[in-house]
Amino acid sequence: MTEPITASEKQKREQLLPLVVEILPGQAGEGLLEVFEPGSYEGKTLEQLCRQMLARSDWSIEERQILDDIQRQLQGGRLLAKGRDLESKAIDYARLEQSEEGEDYFYAPVRAIRPQEGGIYL
Incomplete structure (x- = not known):
């Protein structure tokens, strides 16, 4: 079930803004970041963008440890975002944020989660 979108957020979603995707391992506070320019993520699922990120080979040493x-x-x-699989369009999982410089962008955090011993996914 998706969260309701306010009128102002709907207007901003219609803007062409960059999308920042962060894949976090487990409950870690830091993950791999990639910025997708406006238009480059249109029509793609969040899973497609994450797989594209994970296929990259040009990560730094620190980023490779996170990978x-x-x-x-x-x-x-x-991979889960907002507690669900990544089957929908990437923008559906994103929230509007603002940089320190005051520029708007979309941010989509994704968790790479493995169930605990004996745990199952529901």
């Missing part, structure tokens, strides 16, 4: 943590979580786990 390794994400890949460990994905062994028997999956």
Whole structure:
């Protein structure tokens, strides 16, 4: 079930804004970030964007450590955003945020979650 969108947020969603996707391993506070320019994510699911990110090979050493943590979580786990699978358009999972410079952008946090021992997904 999606959250209701206010009129002002609906207007901003119609703007062409960059989309920042962050994949976080488990309950970590830091993840891999990628900025998708306006128009580059249109018509793509959030899962497609995440798979595109995970396929990259030009990460820094620190980012590769996070990537390794994400890949460990994905062994028997999956990617979730807002508590659900990533089957919808990327923008459906994003929230409007503003940079320190006052520029608007969309932000979509994604968790790579593996169930606890004996746990199952519902």
